[in-house]
Amino acid sequence: MLASGEQRVGEDARSALVSDADxxxxxxxxAxxxxxxxxKTKQASLMFSVAEEYVLDGDGEEGSNRAMEALTLFREMNDKQGEQDSLRLLHSAYRAQGKLDYAxxxxxxxxxxxxxxxxxxxxxMLFTIGDVALAKSQPGEAIKSFQEATDLFKKAGDKKMAVNALLASAGASLKKYDLEEATSNAxxxxxxxxxxxxKTAQGKSQLWCAICSMEDGSLSDALASASKALGLFKEAENEKMEIAALExxxxVYLTKGLPRKALHAAExxxxxxxxxEYGxxxxxxxxxxxxxxxxxGEAKKALKLGQKALDAFQKTGNKAGEAAARCALASVYAARHQPAEAIKEATREVQIWKDIGDKRKTASALLTVSALNVDCGQPDAAFAVAKQAGDLSKDLQDKKGQGAA
Known part of the structure; x- marks a missing residue:
């Protein structure tokens, strides 16, 4: 079995919790x-909503364009809250484009x-500075900014943003392996x-509680929190976060050794x-x-599903989906003891992420290729690919990625 496969299960759920929008x-x-x-208020509000959707979908360039339009309109109206929220969204769009220092x-x-x-x-603005520090794998600096931001949001009477800052602190604390502080913040x-x-904020908080419980080995508590989160997202009619809760x-089910229940939730x-149509x-x-x-033990069914999905993603031009399908197929071929085919699919995944320009996912995929080369008895190739992953992680200032490489 491919070593990195289980690590990637649930990855999207965690990504949704550290999304680049508020x-x-x-x-x-x-409005x-x-x-x-x-x-003008309606136009500015529309631009803000559209911008946030772009940022959540990973389109930082289009998100920054729309956020700038919203910012200009809110400033013309002297709407301070609209201005501040648009600034944060604009900076989030920059982060989504990899422009961390500029943000x-x-x-x-x-x-x-x-x-x-x-x-x-x-x-x-302190919140944004903390976001950048966290993206650079500087959780200690991030926590300082998040804590200051939380205190100021509370003083300003904005509980919604205080919740967001507390959850960011929870994520940063986990990066520092401070489980007690992460749980307290969640x-x-x-x-x-x-x-x-x-309801959505409650659901996200419950998901962070679930993650903290998983890290603590309290799987029953993790499942209870994740189930509560799923119910809250259903009440809020937030289907994208429902998906995150299910993932x-x-x-949790896989960690508990319950693959049948895991498969039901995954399906x-x-x-x-x-x-x-959430591509x-x-x-x-x-x-x-x-x-x-x-x-x-259903490798044949998994292979058929992966190949069918790959064809669909290629037809629609969904490159991120194609990369995920190739990653899935690499896992299947590894399980079927077909290492050459597994390496071929994993290498294709690497190339897709390179073409997209996602360095973080490129590094992750390179580690998969490295692990597969180890399984094939090719240590020199494994070392060379791992070095590429390490260099990319260094560029991203991702210390955890460097450690994995």
């Missing part, structure tokens, strides 16, 4: 149905303007989210992706289904 689109979309809102520079410049004058604005976020009555449940996630999430859901089939 989940404020629904708040701004409400579109408000008869008292003027046309930090812009946030620092805005921070100087807000400091001592506007607590919420100051908090928003529970604090859950309490605030419950005060707000925000985390797959991870639900894949069906939901296809129902809402970005479908690849991860497919990988979860294929991997759980392999755990059940």
């Amino acid at each position: 989940d404020l689109a629904s708040q701004y979309s409400a 579109l149905d408000d008869s008292s809102a003027d046309s 930090a520079e812009q946030a620092s410049a805005e921070l100087a303007k807000f400091k001592g004058k506007d607590q919420r604005g100051e908090a928003s 529970k604090a976020a859950l309490g605030l989210a419950e005060d707000l009555g925000d 985390l449940m797959v991870d 639900q996630a894949l069906a939901l992706c296809r129902k809402i 970005r999430g479908e690849g991860g859901a497919l990988h979860a289904v294929v991997y759980t089939m392999l755990e059940k």
Whole structure:
């Protein structure tokens, strides 16, 4: 069995929790149905909502264009909150494009303007600076910024953003292997989210609680929290986060040694992706289904599903989906003791991520190729590929990736 396969199951769930947006689109979309809102407010709110959707789908370039339009309109109206949220979204779009230093520079410049004058604005920029530090694998620096941001959001009376900052702190604390602090932040976020009555925020908090429980080895608690999260996302009609909850449940079930239940949850996630035409999430859901089939000893079915999905992704031009399908097929071939075919698919996955320009996923895929070369008794090739992964991780300032390489 491919060593990295299980590590990738549930990866999309964790990615959804550290997404490059604050989940404020629904708040701004409400203005579109408000008869008292003027046309410029509606236009700015629409641009913000569209920008957030682009950023969540990984399109940083289009997201930055729309966020800049929203920012300009909010500034023309002297809408301070709209300006601050648009600035954060703009900086998030820059991060999605890999422009980490530029995002930090812009946030620092805005921070100087807000400091001592506007607590919420100051908090928003500190939050961005923390996001950049975390993306650079500097969790200690990130936590400092997140904690300052949380305190300022609370003072400014913005519980929604305080929840977001607390959850970011939870993620950063896990990066530092500080499970106690991560759990404390996740529970604090859950309490605030419950005060707000925000179902999506409650669901995200429950998912972080589930992840913390998994790290602690408390699998029953993890499953309970993930199940609660799924119910909350259903109430909120947030189908993308439903998928994230299901994929985390797959991870828990596999860890508990329950592949049949894992497969059921994975198939639900894949069906939901296809129902809402969520191309970005479908690849991860497919990988979860294929991997759980392999755990059940159903390699033939897994191969058929992977090949069928690959054909579909190629026809629609979904490159990220194609990469995920090739990763899944690499796992299948490895399980079927066909190492040459496994390496071929994994190498193709690497090339796709290179073409897309996603260095982080390229590095992850290179590690898969390296592991497969080890299995094939080709240590020199394995070392060379692992070095490539390490160099990429170094460029990304990803210390965990460097350690894995």
